[in-house]
Amino acid sequence: MGALRAADGFSVSRESVAVEVKDLHAFYGRQEALKGVTMMLPANAVTAIIGPSGCGKSTFIRCLNRMHEEVEGASVQGAVIIGEANIYAPGVDPVEVRRRVGMVFQRPNPFPHLSVFENVAAGLRLNGMHSRSEIADRVEEALRLAALWDEVRDRLSAPGTSLSGGQQQRLCIARAIALQPQVLLMDEPASALDPVATSRIEELAVSLKSVYTIVIVTHNMQQAARIADKTAFFWLGELVEFDDTDTIFTLPKDKRTEDYVRGRMG
């Protein structure tokens, strides 16, 4: 994807940061969904989270922007350090965390009452940006980064929901990166899309890693193998193995990882 070519005429100087997770426990009521995860997600890289359904991978990613606690009865213990700061330190406002950590969901969820343009502008407006020209610049930049600009430049005022499924998902990515977050979380972003749209999302994830730290949850092992620099295997709420993607798929150290990547489990 040429989204980051200099020819596009804007600079990308934002600093992406590593995410350090320390002994992270997550609960739904009394049930423990994550049992002490410790790992270091490197900056400017794609980290894939794989594992069978119910292994806690979605819960894990939702802990990285404090969305987990939005579920009734959910709670978190441990630390997640993004850049310098622990987002679970007392007094930290989850709203502030979510501005710095963008998220893309499993199903595209553009706001149905808003146009393509306004969907991307939504995050900026929700956070109190008012200058029209500034918003227009940021929207265009985000749409270019999301490799969607050329497809929607003529219908910026059409409803966001009028786009195809794949375009809607890239619109949601644009919406997330318009806020210029430091980390971009993707929760099975391609699971509701066809193969062509999926490969565009994958290319996008790879191209965006020069700007962002990307964490992607996927149940598709080929997808992890194609795009991730690092891969983590979760099983029953535990981090079983975390290594370079090549190592995970060719020479896993743990028997459970090996079974899973060979398709003998899950």
Next chain:
Amino acid sequence: MNAERRPRGHVGARRRRDKTMLVLCILAVIVAVVPLLFILGYTIVKGLPALDLRFFMMDQPPAGASGGGLRNAIVGTLFTLVIALVFGVPTGILAGTFASEFGKPKLAESLRFVNDVLAGVPSIVIGLAVYGIVVASMGHYSGLAGGIALGMLMIPTVTTTTHEMMKLVPDALREGALALGAPRWRMITSIVFPSALRGILTGIMLAVARVIGETAPLLFTSFGNTHLTFNITQPMDALPLRIFIFVASPYNRWQTLAWGGALFLVVIVLILNIVARLLGRKRARD
């Protein structure tokens, strides 16, 4: 032979039963629809002659006189409705929003129960309550008291529709907004509320249609006024009140005006219902 005939007999009996029930159903429909058509037709026949320019431009005539209109009652109803909207709509919307977005499931459930009870309270009891609170403390009847009474009658409808329409907004949109770093209140005002707006408007229209013809709660709140007034702290007239008084009077012109007022009310309620229905249908298609 018997064995062959018996099933046929069975089928015949079933067919007869089927026919009987069908006829009963059709009769029931006729019983339900005919009075409605009769009321509509009778109101049109009796009321249409009264609906001329005078009806809207002139105040009510003195007893026994000819001419005049119902301007005092029409303006009174309009003012009372505006007060009711100002009082009832924000209250209902805020209560519905609370139930949908903030209430824990149990709290929302009890709120819903209280709301249903309020919806079931006879309107004259609401009128009594407002009499005790507003009229007694002001010392006299007023359009304001009447508006508050109608507003209280609107609250349950507005609360329920707001709650249900906001519940229909998918959680994925809420998550999307929260993940963009929107505080909860911004998520509600910018994302949830616009998505539910059309349904809420429908609810408001139906609430207005419900209270516009209410007579009982106005009897001892806005009381009625034979003269035109724009002062909401004074007793104020309303169409249902005026119809109530005029239709029972021995004067020809008053009776005609009462029928005109009735027709006018029916037409407005019909329009409100049609618009609400159109709004609702458009939402379903979106």
